[in-house]
Amino acid sequence: MFYSKLGLTTIKENPSDAEIISHQLMLRAGLIRKLSAGLYTWMPIGLRVLRKVENIVREEMNNAGAQELLMPAVQPSSLWEESGRWNEYGSLLLRIKDRHNRDYCFGPTHEEVITDIARKELRSHKQLPLNFYQIQTKFRDEIRPRFGVMRAREFLMKDAYSFHLDQDSLEQGYNLMHETYSKAFERMGLEFRVVDADSGEIGGNRSQEFHVIADSGEDAIAYCDEENYAANIELTPTLKSQAKIVKSKKRKEKKHTPNTKDIASLCKLLKVEPKDTVKTLLLKGEKKPIAVVLRGDHQLNIIKAAKISGISLPVTMADEKEIKKSTGYDFGYIGPIDLGLEIYYDHAVAEMPSLICGANEKDYHFVDANFSDDLGNPDTIDLRNAEVGDPSPNGRGKLSVARGIEVGHIFQLGTKYSQALKASVQDDSGKDVPLSMGCYGIGISRIVAAAIEQNHDESGIIWPENIAPYKVIIIPINMHKSKKVETAALDLYEFLKNQNIEVLFDDRKIRPGIQFADAELIGIPIRIVISEKGITNNQIEFRSRISQDSEMLSREEAIKRIIS
């Protein structure tokens, strides 16, 4: 392809609204252009990358025996009402009406549609197992779309759904997808990790996420290398300490602590660390608020809190007014002693030799309170987020934390949708059995951004070879001045094209500096420079985007290196 035909414009300055590197580089390199919040046009170069990713996924899915189909992007409300998600899914669902005022949505996912297909098409266990997939544009009306295509509203996703007679078969199908995903991400040249995950609103049993490791990732992953344990931090259990607790001999004492509504100011006043304090959080409950008590430096884990019986979902903090109303006490000075509400304690609170807590009296805290003497040594539960250095849940080694970008998610759904939508087959005894289902997603468009997050330098993108828009870029130096350069460059271009090498030819009449800078920004893996000087010596310059080393090679050697 000739560069001049791409309609490509690169940008030297960073657009002001791009926060993360992949978003900046995608805009600067002309891969995408924004139409509106969370809506992007894929420009020719960007689309080439998108298609590469898509095709790797498609090939691996096909290899695994999955069947591609294509479902409508727009779906009738009736199916969603049947599954119960028309209300459950909330405002992520983009609802639209047709001319007859009938309700539709732009599909954020396709469990309902595929289950509808299954119930209409599948009659016998002999048709199972099956895996259908599609690569389709989805729309989720995100609260806050951001980071370009990373969290866009409209995005391209591969979603697959498998159907099984029983759990055993589902597990086989699930494991096959696990393998398939690993192969696909390996082919894309991405460093990734598979982690245990929450199945969220899709529902179901087992679920794992595939994360591309990158500092800008939205999810924190806790992992233990010793035992190959990895889980989304939201889901990582924290353990009750087995160590013997040395309890402080001091007796609790009430201290005057004005203007210390938060942990930071309390610590400053008393000259202590947050880990010496506890915080008492009031969460909305079905009847009265429910108190949870955590060490001052720990963070409440919402998923864990959601399991407390009687709690209102989604988990929300009670506000100042509600606190006053339900306890009679003041915001900022709530503590577990004589609170008069149901209280849940995190494991770590029991391990504190003494603790500092609100005294349920404005401007007063207790210091040197004691878990057994003053709180009555209650049972504790797991309520907090795991942290770096916590013991690994498998009992061996300590946890580290990395950030990751979720690019794939596999679920064992079980029979949630097949029961709701009455999709069943007859087993070999003639009995109707609801289908066991798995579902498996890959964020195709997000992968493009994730790949950039993981592969870039100051000059621009460094594409892994298998997803690069072009493999080679030929840069002739001052071609318009030198017939020799033009002939040699075009000759090599034609040759490589005939070898089915994806090659970009920079035919622009501009200074070499700009050509080099653009080639690096766009991230083409191999750069070939053809110049008057080189031709005289029978040499051309070969340079890899990764190593940045230039080598002068003969035409034959260069071709060999490109093709290999």
Added chain:
RNA sequence: CGGGGCGUAGCGCAGUCUGGUAGCGCACCACAAUGGGGUUGUGGGGGUCGUGAGUUCAAAUCUCGCCGCCCCGACCA
């Protein structure tokens, strides 16, 4: 949704407080010089100042409405 910010040329911004000919850098076009790392000079094209109403002799600038975009949002008890 709550809080904050922004909307002026393709991009990045100044001008708004204090109303009076719409500017700068990059990009773009032409010419010339230069010719292996975003070169230089000269000349040029391009803007309903987000939008609607109001105030005024006069509005990018003041007032009100609307729209759009961006950032932050349990971690406070």
